[in-house]
Amino acid sequence: MGVAQGPLLTMHGISKRFGAVEALTDVDLEVHAHEVVALIGDNAAGKSTLAKIVAGALTPDSGLIEINGEAVTIPTPAAAYNLGIATVFQDFALCENLDVTANLFLGREMHGALRRSDEEMERITREVLDRLASRIPSARTPLGSLSAGQRQSVAIARTLIGSPRIVVLDEPTASLSVGQTAEVLTHIERLREMGLGIILISHNMTDVRAVSDRIEVLRLGRNNGSFVTQHASYEEIIAAITGAPRADALRHPTGATLSAVS
Amino acid sequence: MSTDLNLVPTGGPLTKNSSWRERFGGLGGNARQYGIFAALVVIILLFQGMTGGRLLYPDNVAALINQNAYVMVLAIGMVMVIIAGHIDLSVGSVVATIGGVTAISIHDWGLSWWLAVLLALVLGAVVGAWQGFWIAYVGIPAFIVTLAGMLIFRGLALAIVSQSIPVLDPTFNGIMANSLPNFLGRLGDADILTLVIGALLILTTIWAQMRSRSALRDHNLAVEAVGVFVAKIVLAALGIGVVTWLLSRSTGGTPIALAICAVLIVAYTFIMGRTVFGRHIYAIGGNRQAARLSGVSTRSVDFWIFVNIGVLAGLTGVIVTSRLGTALAAAGNGFELDAIAACFIGGAAVTGGIGRISGAIVGALIMGVLNQGLSIMGVDPSWTQVIKGLVLLLAVAYDLVSKRRAGTQ
Structure with missing residues (x-):
């Protein structure tokens, strides 16, 4: 397949309100084929809302979504499936x-x-x-x-x-043991090799750094930094997540999972 | 087992434990179902003994089916509603209203019997669409919507029927009074048509079972052990055979009501077991949110199951009016409870997601046999109610206990 020219998925200026709460404000996101994009942020940063918009479970109030450069709307989960988007939701979403x-x-x-x-x-x-x-x-x-x-x-x-083109994984390793987590990460890499674009939402920095190509940080529903995983330091990322100046961020022990950061 | 690294590539051979589970996994889900069938057989034999063999007099069997056709028809619709996690309290009132309109359409407007039946089914669909709209698209709990419906349609029935409206069309009344015409004559005591239908049913059952077994084989999938498979077919054939033999010696042969119920049972078993719509009903009852996120159109499924039970309530309106030869404002009183009880005796779960058409039918038959057996024995109807209540309680308690013992929830 080689490297795709344009992005597989482009989200531009996405906003979503729930009553008085602005869950997402003017958020941009791009995902290319053969790429794992980690979407991280503190609790209530809007990660799951964005994932649900991609999955067709929520519709944005404003903003543009393009798949392979074509503007699309994703009004329902079935529409998402037809557009080649597969989603693993945080709470599994299975029928017992x-x-x-x-x-x-x-x-x-x-x-x-x-x-x-x-x-x-x-x-x-x-x-x-x-x-x-x-x-x-x-x-x-x-x-x-x-x-x-x-x-x-x-x-x-x-x-x-x-045969999905885009896979969204919302906290896929949250309740898993070490061995199971490793297998999920291997699976994500397999999906990337198959040429899919993957959005990985996670609290776990170790997982994110192990498998992602790019890290997009959301903070209070806005874009707050984009990093190439290879070149990003924990301090930079944590600073983007918490909104703290970098000197503050240095006080956090490196390697801590982000959920420990308030 | 919960710490199994189930994703680890070196899966290795299945443990002895799980291979046992795999072998009987298909049976496990059906074990309770077989239990209900066994309970029905036990109850029949019990009353057969206690009534000195009168329970299974051919004419009593035919009467049993005619008297309980309404529960079976309603239970089919109700079990789908219950599996989806709803309830319908309005069916009794809807039966009265539609029965009333049907009687008026024949008595006052002079509609022919089949137009009246068609009208009843269409009205049922309209009523179902009305309730389905509030439940599926406005989001009011079905309990409230159908409680309102219970009042609304009972009120409408009283308003249009006031007391009673006679139906004098012999064909319409014949729907419940008559049997399939025995144009093949009789062989000694036995109605040949009934025997032929029974034989065809047995052959179809065997053919369908063989076909689904060979389809599994073709896809290299696990099939039941031969012994279980053969035992299942033999028992089914035996059951159909006994009923056929009894009915063939009844005065009329095969009641039309039985033919209607049989067609509905086969059709709805197929819908619930083999179609996408049926799968979605189970999914919604199991986890509505998950079903929605997976792309199931939960609203339209909700809507259509209420349209469906509306149509079946319309059919029940026809059945009741035809059986009585008159429409009563009080008709259908308590039918919703009969249907709901049949579903729960038949193994449906109060929380939704679990239940079967066959279970609901067996539940309806258990109640019917209890009614008939006790009435043959001359037991006071008030005690019959007490006994039916206790049976419902015990059936659900047994269900819960056996589920707990199996370790699921």
Whole structure:
């Protein structure tokens, strides 16, 4: 594929209000193919709001969204899927009463004239689970009887259904063990190798630095700095997140996760 | 197990524990379902003994189906509403209103029977769309909307029917009074048409089961053990066979009501089990937010399940009016509770997301058999109510306890 010329996803001047609260003000974001963009910021910085706008779960009050240079609107999650956007939401967004196959294909079921193509969906599910080398015993297991880590791998497996161009991961490692986190990061790298554009929302600086190419900082709903991961120092990033002058930021111990920074 | 690094590439072979789970995983979900069927059989045998064999007199079986057709039809719609996490309290009143309009359309406007039936179904859809609009698009809880509907449509029924309106169309009244014409004659005691239908049903069941099994095989997916598969088919065939044999010796053969219910059961089992719409109903009941974020159009699903139960309530209006030969303002009183009870006895979860058409039907039949058995035994109707209440309580308690023991929630 080589390096893509234009950005895959461009968001320009995005604003979103909830009543009196300005969640996002004039936010810009660009994601290229073969790129992992980390979206970081303190609590209530607007990260999840931005992710939900990309995912079609929220519509912005103003602003322009372009995919491959074409202006688009993303009014619903189904529209996002059709535009090639796959999202893993913070709280997993899975149905515990349905089995693994049903969750993987939820909202995008394969079907004939009347009947769902259950056999075909289960076959693909097994392939995807094998690719993720997950330890989920059966594609027919109801989600309710899986562990948190197994559920997370189902949520992530959803990004392999269809052929998305852009993957949004909202806190994908929040509830995972060290080993599980490593596997999620490997999966993100795999997605990048496949030429996808990835937006990674995380509180965990170690994860962000391990896997991202670029770091975009949001603070109080506004852009507050953009860094090339390789060249950025913790101090610079933390300063951008907290809005503190750099001298202040130096007092924070390096390597702390950002959630520890108030 | 919760600390499993399930994403680690070196997955390795499945542990013994999970392979056991994989083998019986498909059965686990159905185990409760089989339990309900077993409970129905036990209750039937119990009353068969206590009534000295009178419960299963051929004509009593036909009467049982005719008397409980309304619960089965409503329970089909209700279980879909309950699975989606809602409730519908209005169906009894809707039945009365639509039954009233149907009677007026025949008695006063002179509509032919089939136009009256069509009118009832269309009116049901309109009523369902009305309630579905408030629930799905305005966002008022279904409990409130249908509670309002319960008042509104009972009031409308009283206003248009006042006391009662007779229906004198013999074809319309025949919907519930008659059986399928036994034009094939009788073989000794037995109505041949009923035997033929029964035989076709058994063959279709076997064919459908074989087909879905071979579809799984074609995709290299796990199938049930042969023993379980064969046992399932044999039991289903036996059940259909016994009912067929009994009905074939009844005065009329196959009641039309049974034919209506059978068509609905097959169609709705397919909708809930095999279509995208059915999957979305379960998804909404399981986790509405997740379903919405995954691209399920939750509003339109909500809307259509209420349109659907509206149409079924319209059909029930026809069934009740036809059975009584008259429309009553008080018709359908308490039907919503019968239907809801049938769903919960049949294993539906109060929290939504869980339930089946077959369960709701079996629940309706359990209540019907209790009613009929106790009334044959001459038990006072007030005690019948007490017993039905206790059965509902015990069924749901059993459900909860067995779920807790299985370790899910």
